[in-house]
Amino acid sequence: MAKITDHYEATSSAVDFRDYPLNIARSELDSDDLHLYSKKLEQISATLFVQASAQCQVELWQAGGFVGRQAEWSSKGLFLNSLRALETSWKAGLENGNTSIIIIHRKNSWSRMKILPEMFKYICSSINIHPRFLDFVFEFGRKSSSIDETFISFYKVFSFAASENTQPSSFDICYNLRYFEPHGRQLSDPWSCRQSAIHQKFYFSKGTSAWTIIHQPITFRESLQSAQSGAFSHPMVMHIRYIRSANHHWRDYLNYKSSELLSLDAIISVAKPFSEFQTDFATIQKVHSIRRKLHIAISILDGTSEVLMNLAAHADRVGELMRFSPCVCNGFRTELEQISSDIKSHKSTAQSLLKISDDIRYMSRNVLAFCNQEVDIKNGVALGQLAHAGAADSRYLATMTEETQKDSRTMRIATVIAMVYLPANLVMSFFSTGLVSFHSNEQASTTSSGVNMKIHSQVWIAIFTSLLLAAATMAAVTIWDRLGRRPLVSRLVNKLVGSFT
Structure with missing residues (x-):
């Protein structure tokens, strides 16, 4: 002392x-x-x-x-x-x-x-x-x-x-x-x-x-x-x-926490398909928040009980010093014991709510686990269907490739034929123009006759015009090709710049 x-x-x-x-x-x-x-x-x-x-x-x-x-x-x-x-x-x-x-x-x-x-x-x-x-x-x-x-x-x-x-x-x-x-x-x-x-x-x-x-x-x-x-x-x-x-307000506070837990318990306690459970990770977070506050409440109740014990011991000492009657001392101690009884009851309620919250947390985790399993099964079925569809697409692509190969072979044959006929067509077209003329030359002898071919000197105009037209065509094709590629290049450049920024 x-x-x-x-x-x-x-x-x-x-x-x-x-x-x-x-x-x-x-x-x-x-x-x-x-x-x-x-x-x-x-x-x-x-x-x-x-x-x-x-x-x-x-x-x-x-x-x-x-x-x-x-x-x-x-x-x-x-x-x-x-x-x-x-x-x-x-x-x-x-x-x-x-x-x-x-x-x-x-x-x-x-x-x-x-x-x-x-x-x-x-x-x-x-x-x-x-x-x-x-x-x-x-x-x-x-x-x-x-x-x-x-x-x-x-x-x-x-x-x-x-x-x-x-x-x-x-x-x-x-x-x-x-x-x-x-x-x-x-x-x-x-x-x-x-x-x-x-x-x-x-x-x-x-x-x-x-x-x-x-x-x-x-x-x-x-x-x-x-x-x-x-x-x-x-x-x-x-x-x-x-x-x-x-x-x-202790009783009202614990009743409020009990109602919060009951509302969460109602979500998972009714039997129904997993897809109908309105629970997610947020439910576990709510339970965690409630449990944290209940732990604080229990610690506070323990501290209050210690205060009551110290008050009772001090009151006994004061009663001895002031020589109070047993009635006064017992009355004061009885009041403290009643408050202590209420505190113990509140602590018991808080501990019971902690156990209920632990059950809710366990059930929520199980529901989420089973829901994840069900989702995994559905995803597996969907992946199987996608694989089957992918296999069908692969077969279709293989068929298309085979047909394309056949068409390509036909086109090669047609190209060869065109390469054969194009020079002949060019020669025949040249000789059918006015740049080349044919005339007969009768000889004295009846046994022989001849045909003379004459190429006019203006043939260079046709050759020059053809070359000029070919050059203009190639230039137009080149410009068209570059203009067609520019948006694609621009999009690629913008995408690269955006990824760095």
């Missing part, structure tokens, strides 16, 4: 509150490095706290009573936005023996705490909050993603007015809780994982407490309003209300 000096009872002023946590009093057995806490607090102060009074939202609830006496809570919370208001309303109430609750609000789970840094240090320094509470405070800064979603811890310490005293003058309890609440935004998942932290400073001599709560659960305000009047039978009774408020 660590011993630290009760700073609130030792000093009534907090002129050095800006040095927190370096200014707190503690025992020689306390080995926490305050300089590390102080350095980190200064480094991330801009991401932890708001910097303008207009953004500040610190709520104060007070009750003018103490343990064993009637308590009258204020009808509603008083909002403070400056250090002066904190000194006037909160510190003065503590000095008058009031039990107070300071609630530090946040806009959402990823935003800063709505309190000025000097106001926060003033609260911590005034009641000598142990710096281990800062381990929770550091998690309430501005964020851009969900990190460290399962860390839950519990710290407690008794304080002694002097080292020779055997009875503590006060005790500190601080812990954090994680839980799920509806966020109210239009998203696919209507639930958000929240975090809240609480610190209690209890003074044995006065029977009063100073509570500090960061980011209260939604239903905690209603719980405070319903507790406006009543007797403080136990100094830790507010923990019951706080934990019940944090656990209020």
